Amino acid sequence: MSHSIVGLFCLVLTLIGYFASKALYKRQRKVWLAPIIIAPMAILITVVSLKIDVSDYFSYTHYLAAMLAPATIAFALPIYRERELIKQYPLTLSLGVICGLLLGLGSSWLLVKLTNLPPELSHSLMVRSVSTPFAIEATGSFGGIPELTAMLVLLTGVIGMLICEPLFKVANIKSAIAKGVALGASAHGAGAAKASEIGRQEGVIASLTMIFTGIAMVLTAPLFAALLH
Amino acid sequence: MATFAKINRKNIKHCLLVALQVTGFCGFAWLCQTLAIYINSPIPGSVIGLTILLLLLSLKLIPERSVSLASKWLIGELLLFFIPPVVAVIKYQALLEHFGAVLIGAMLAASTCVLVGTAFTVDKLFKFEHKMHLKRQAAKTVQHVDQTMAVAEKVLTLPKTSPTDLAPKATEERQAA
Numbered sequence: 001m002s003h004s005i006v007g008l009f010c011l012v013l014t015l016i017g018y019f020a021s022k023a024l025y026k027r028q029r030k031v032w033l034a035p036i037i038i039a040p041m042a043i044l045i046t047v048v049s050l051k052i053d054v055s056d057y058f059s060y061t062h063y064l065a066a067m068l069a070p071a072t073i074a075f076a077l078p079i080y081r082e083r084e085l086i087k088q089y090p091l092t093l094s095l096g097v098i099c100g101l102l103l104g105l106g107s108s109w110l111l112v113k114l115t116n117l118p119p120e121l122s123h124s125l126m127v128r129s130v131s132t133p134f135a136i137e138a139t140g141s142f143g144g145i146p147e148l149t150a151m152l153v154l155l156t157g158v159i160g161m162l163i164c165e166p167l168f169k170v171a172n173i174k175s176a177i178a179k180g181v182a183l184g185a186s187a188h189g190a191g192a193a194k195a196s197e198i199g200r201q202e203g204v205i206a207s208l209t210m211i212f213t214g215i216a217m218v219l220t221a222p223l224f225a226a227l228l229h
Numbered sequence: 230m231a232t233f234a235k236i237n238r239k240n241i242k243h244c245l246l247v248a249l250q251v252t253g254f255c256g257f258a259w260l261c262q263t264l265a266i267y268i269n270s271p272i273p274g275s276v277i278g279l280t281i282l283l284l285l286l287s288l289k290l291i292p293e294r295s296v297s298l299a300s301k302w303l304i305g306e307l308l309l310f311f312i313p314p315v316v317a318v319i320k321y322q323a324l325l326e327h328f329g330a331v332l333i334g335a336m337l338a339a340s341t342c343v344l345v346g347t348a349f350t351v352d353k354l355f356k357f358e359h360k361m362h363l364k365r366q367a368a369k370t371v372q373h374v375d376q377t378m379a380v381a382e383k384v385l386t387l388p389k390t391s392p393t394d395l396a397p398k399a400t401e402e403r404q405a406a
Contacts, residue, residue: 014316018309036308040315047316054320061313068310069262070254070303072275076282077300080293092358096351103346107339115335117328120321128336129343132311137273148321150314155333159340167341173348177355182348186340189307218276 006052007059014061017043036190037158068133075211082208092177093205097212100185104129104213105224124148126224127217128156131188134214141221142228153188160187161194180205185213243298250299257282 021039032038047057079086086093105126112122124144127135132153139149164183173179176199183191184206192210196203261281262274270277285291318325325332 014309014312018306018312039308040312043312044316044319048319048322054317058313058317061316064310065313067255067303068307069275069278070251070258070299071307071310073254073258073261073278073282074296074300074303076279076286077293077296078304079283080286083287088362089355089358092351092354095354096347099350100343100347103343107342111335111339115331117332118324120324121328121332125336129340132307132314133275136314137275145321147314147317150311151318151325152332152336154311154315155336156340159333159337160344163337163341164344167344168348171345171349173352175352175355178348178352181351182344185347186343215276215279218273222271 003056004059006056007061010047010052010057011060011064013046014043014064017046031162034161034190034193036154036161036193040154068136072133072214075214078204078207079211082204085204086208089177093181093208093212096177096181096185097209097216100129100181100209101213101216101220104186105228109228119143120145120148121152124152126228127221128152129186129188130214130217131210134218138218138221141225143225154190157187157190161190164191164194176201177205181209184209188214247298247302250296251302254296254299254303 018035018039021033021035021042024038025033025035108125108128112125117125123142124139126142126144127138127149130138130153132150135149135153136146139146160183164179164187167173168179168182173182179198180195180202183195183202185191187194188210192203192206195206258275258278261278264270265272265274265277282296286293286296
């Protein structure tokens, strides 16, 4: 009985934390107040300080996590809507996706080789550059753990969002499509959100790249896992 | 007051419509996942669902507006759906406390590589493909102009039909009627 009350409390806490952080960001547009940073942190801190058990936390909130599957399906609409753009630059987009995917996997693999992280972490790292719903599907192939993968994906998104602008300046990247593809391929949803702040076209391209990179990751993960192990 | 009530009713209708469409999406996602398990598919159900929906939209079997509201909502609130798995990392608290700093440093380096590498490659590629695109567009324009010229020439070289040639036909038709 008390367990289900704690579970319900956690669901309400998550919802309030999420929508409050969104409302806050609408008023105060500071990078460190972005919902992707503040919402998980606030909820995590509350759960830890109240000493709530993970299984209790998950008892109702797993319905929220289950929504990742319909959200993946919903990505069909942006692809359909932007079909003209895809027809216009098929080469740039597809090679951008391949390049982003290979660099993402390669850099994670190299990172694992250079540091000696425990296997739970290193296996969960491989899919970190694609959007969460795809990453959670793909991480099993590499032997990753869904929860750690979700956190590493989130961290990658935040890092990409924070370092993109100085990097573009240093590397002298000016075209909208290059910025969009790079953000979508390296920092998924957070990158796409950042790209839409830079410009509309950048945002659309970043979302498309994010979706295609995610699909490509899910489809090729078993192959790469076999290759790298 | 009246306008407020009107707006409110509109809002409720909108919310209900979103809820209905989202429920539809959930049902469809469940179907696809069940199918994926049933046929032992290596591709996850959600990606199968994405492909099916894209096909249905492209073949105009379902209208765009029947999925647009839910699609916008689901993609917009994506962060909410992955907060629970992120919070669940407290299971691995000790692990993260021990390796956190190394992890973040290494990820920073790796993300820099991906961002710069991809942006650089795409920048070069785009310049090439944009040129190709412009060339194609120019070729199309030239073709179009050629066709127009051909039509124009045909029209101009057509034997002139005077109104008197048409007149007898018209009277014949009137008689027939």
